[in-house]
Amino acid sequence: MLAASGGPPHRPDPESGYAVFHNGEPVAHTETPEEAVALVAAALPPDLGPAS
Template sequence: MWPDDRHPRAHALLAAAYAQPVLRRLLPVNSHFNLWFATSVEEPWKFRVGHVRCPDEDGLYGVRRRGEPVARTETPEEAAALVVAALPAGLGPVVTSPGG
């Protein structure tokens, strides 16, 4: 993180996700401080998996599924654990052949 980082809670979500080996195998997508994961770098919105994590305004971390709240946690590590627990078994990156 840069010394003048204005968004330490968003970075904390990324760090907590990186600490989870299964999440390191996926593509992290961060948009508007929301963090979600995909199994492909090509059109990641089509290969979105699991829950979305976001820092809430009141200091908690929200976990959502299709826009609906699933849980609120006190730490980003707890939010990451919820995301991992909800992933399908055997999940890994989607491998596409060259040219399609």
């Protein structure tokens, strides 16, 4: 799963819009937050249920 260690899986990047992280390293840059969230959601395990 894409996520930053101790931080959000995506956050604003002043140079390229939004950055998506995995293990604290940037793995993708997007122009919009919606694109960043779509990348993170696409990487979720298929059997992951709703958060409680």
